[in-house]
Amino acid sequence: MTIDWSWITRHAAEIGAQMGQHVTLAGLSLVFGLAIAFPLALVAVRWPRLYGPSLALTGVLFTVPSLALFILLIPFTGLSIATSLIGLTIYTLLILFRNIVEGLRAVPADVREAARALGYSKSRRLLSVELPIALPVIVAGIRIAAVTTIGMVTVTALIGQGGLGQLFITGFTLHFTTPLVVGFVLSIALAITVDLLLAALLWWVTPWQRGRSA
Amino acid sequence: MNKSGMRHAVWLLVAISAPAAAIGLNADGLGVAGPLLDWFSAPAQWSGPTGLPARVGEHLYYMATAMGIALLIALPIGIGLGHWGRGGLLAINVANMGRAVPSFGLVILMFLLVGFGYLPVLVALVALAIPPMVTNSYVGMQTVDPAVRTAAVALGLSRWQRLFSVELPIALPLVMAGIRTSAVQVLSTATLAAYVGLGGLGRYLIDGLAQQQLAQVVGGALVVAALAVLLEAGLAGLQRMLVSPGVRR
Numbered sequence: 001m002t003i004d005w006s007w008i009t010r011h012a013a014e015i016g017a018q019m020g021q022h023v024t025l026a027g028l029s030l031v032f033g034l035a036i037a038f039p040l041a042l043v044a045v046r047w048p049r050l051y052g053p054s055l056a057l058t059g060v061l062f063t064v065p066s067l068a069l070f071i072l073l074i075p076f077t078g079l080s081i082a083t084s085l086i087g088l089t090i091y092t093l094l095i096l097f098r099n100i101v102e103g104l105r106a107v108p109a110d111v112r113e114a115a116r117a118l119g120y121s122k123s124r125r126l127l128s129v130e131l132p133i134a135l136p137v138i139v140a141g142i143r144i145a146a147v148t149t150i151g152m153v154t155v156t157a158l159i160g161q162g163g164l165g166q167l168f169i170t171g172f173t174l175h176f177t178t179p180l181v182v183g184f185v186l187s188i189a190l191a192i193t194v195d196l197l198l199a200a201l202l203w204w205v206t207p208w209q210r211g212r213s214a
Numbered sequence: 215m216n217k218s219g220m221r222h223a224v225w226l227l228v229a230i231s232a233p234a235a236a237i238g239l240n241a242d243g244l245g246v247a248g249p250l251l252d253w254f255s256a257p258a259q260w261s262g263p264t265g266l267p268a269r270v271g272e273h274l275y276y277m278a279t280a281m282g283i284a285l286l287i288a289l290p291i292g293i294g295l296g297h298w299g300r301g302g303l304l305a306i307n308v309a310n311m312g313r314a315v316p317s318f319g320l321v322i323l324m325f326l327l328v329g330f331g332y333l334p335v336l337v338a339l340v341a342l343a344i345p346p347m348v349t350n351s352y353v354g355m356q357t358v359d360p361a362v363r364t365a366a367v368a369l370g371l372s373r374w375q376r377l378f379s380v381e382l383p384i385a386l387p388l389v390m391a392g393i394r395t396s397a398v399q400v401l402s403t404a405t406l407a408a409y410v411g412l413g414g415l416g417r418y419l420i421d422g423l424a425q426q427q428l429a430q431v432v433g434g435a436l437v438v439a440a441l442a443v444l445l446e447a448g449l450a451g452l453q454r455m456l457v458s459p460g461v462r463r
Contacts, residue, residue: 001327063446065402067419068435075246075432144313151316158318158409158423165318172322172409180326184319191314 004178011179015167019186022163025156026149026194029085033092033145040093041100042126051101058094066091066155074159084156091152092145099141103134136209139202143195150191154183164190249429264417266437273414273441276332276404280339281397287340288347288396289389295348296355296385297377305352312345317403325410335407342403343396350392354385383458390453397449401442415441 008015044051064072070087077083107130115129131138154165162169164183171180203210253259259266295301320341324334358381366380382389408416418434421427 060443060446063398063442064439065405065442067402067405067416068438068442071419071423071431071435072439074428147310147313151314154316154318155406158420165316168316168319168322171326175326177323177326180319180322184316184323187316187319188314195310195314 007178025153029088032089037093037096044101045104062094079160084161095145103137107133143198146194147191253429253433269415277401280400284340284343288344292348292351296352309345309349321406339400343400346395347392351389354388358384394449
């Protein structure tokens, strides 16, 4: 396996654009996933009877292979970027929902009661007591969702988007390893970088957790 | 997922997907529902080397061989490391590292390195299946209460007896969780085998996309999705049968 370095320099702009699309697709689906998962998780925590069924449903949906899910969206949204985005969002949503609920449910009851005794309103209790305590579990979910989504974006190359996944297809059609390896390495590097950044972010926003082992 | 959870999920899935499919497939003017029914009911679809039974068979063959090899590699490593309490950092992080690897890229990479055939795909599938099973079986072994381990030693059980009749049964729920994760992932990635010229259910997806035959693409996707859900349900059932009632959580 030899790498043609001149190919990389000649196609730097193209690689940059695909990297940009990759980051956009993964980033937007994470943001949308969070925006949808959060209220759903609050509902599930508030009415625990809903939690079992909704967790079971998200579990079943999560087993559906990504390519199949993307394709099942085609009759609704066509071969558009919306199809990729909705599909990716569904996967992030499933991971995030579970972790947000688990994190909020793990807040000790006595802490909750202490906050109530101190006269915290429901929303303030959520924002300044429960959420900070649940943050490590929630961020763990965001990290898993981010890394999974960054890998999954490449599959959307088969339905016309794909970010760095387009380099896989270029490598396959030209029978040429260089683009493939570039896409492969960049995708993994992006996933690891985002994972480490999120870990650092958690460390920074939860000073009381430092020095404790996870 | 427990039994009632599974039942809930299936009902919810039916309740959500049936009207969504009815509205979406007809209202958007594409009219997929009719061609889809034709696709499923065509006699050619149910026999011969390109029929559904053959494709499902190929797909399950890819999954079974890859999972068989991966199980033989991953479980001894994860269970061994967990039993001796070594290599924890590696065992825990290997699943995270595995998640970062884009499976689509790995399949094509192996194809370009090895050439056409089942071997490159098999290598990619095995490589993807190993990490979740190593991590989960390691964590499962680590969750065994040290008091239980000590009690087993005090009862005079040999190392192998302790491993097989005390520690493994307690670790089994997590070991099975790893196997389920890997199996579903391998089933999912096996659809990409068609991209590098192999068979399996991915053929319908890849060919249908290339020929712009929506019915074939959607039909194939439905079968893959159903197979994945059935696999997960089957493994969940297997887990219920295998896990001792005393350690169920």
